[in-house]
């Protein structure tokens with residue numbers, strides 16, 4: 315029996331073409347059908363294609379995420395569908411993948427992929443990534459993985475995947491965690507699994523949550539601005555174990571007193587935010603003021619999770635980080 319895979323195209327470089335007026339690439343110019351036509355698949359796979367958006371992924375918003383989630387849920391109403399592939403621009407791909415991971419409970423594979431080189435560029439990775447993503451989405455073993463990203467043969471977990479290169483075809487990895495396996499031609503080799511799968515039901519709109527990154531001498535004035543312009547949550551990207559200038563800590567207190575949730579992350583690529591030091595502006599001080607320590611969450615992932623938790627109206631936000 316054939317395996318039915320549904321491809322949902324949203325835009326990005328994988329669907330880009332050259333605009334004759336500028337000579338530059340326009341992301342999202344091509345349809346899903348344009349892409350699938352150039353992708354020769356194994357005979358056991360039946361592909362259905364839907365073009366949802368024509369977006370450069372820097373234009374993705376929370377509204378688009380909701381539309382994409384609803385489209386996937388609609389596709390999964392067909393019990394014969396083995397899995398879904400989402401093609402997406404690489405700029406915000408990891409955020410969309412994690413959103414889908416957090417909000418879709420169906421165990422069937424959702425594989426997100428993209429390309430660093432346009433189909434119009436020599437040596438494009440568009441069709442190899444797409445083909446491998448489709449092969450993976452058709453596989454039973456991919457069911458236990460949650461949402462994954464397939465890029466340059468690697469299978470990467472949504473929770474940890476990160477775009478680490480602006481242009482190289484090996485553009486994604488999962489720093490400190492590694493990939494779960496890879497797709498080699500038509501073979502899927504898995505040697506890891508995601509340990510924890512959490513799914514939340516959204517009860518209200520995804521709220522505005524901002525990331526504020528600290529550097530030497532930052533005084534936290536943007537925290538006040540975020541609070542005053544309606545942020546419901548702030549991810550504070552701190553140094554190392556979770557330190558900021560004491561002036562920033564004062565602003566954190568200001569935000570928390572006004573009901574804004576603050577999650578502290580680290581700007582380092584690996585490692586945990588943890589209570590180690592006792593001086594002002596440390597994780598100890600921030601926690602005492604009511605901030606949540608975001609452990610090893612990358613700031614973008616912490617921000618997506620905080621937005622989802624707030625929209626899911628769950629009580630214990632701290633316990634979920």
Ligand SMILES: NC(=O)C[C@H](N)C(=O)O
Nearest residue numbers: 326327370371403404405
């Ligand atoms: N490689 C890419 O897809 C980048 C593109 N700017 C996008 O995210 O839409």
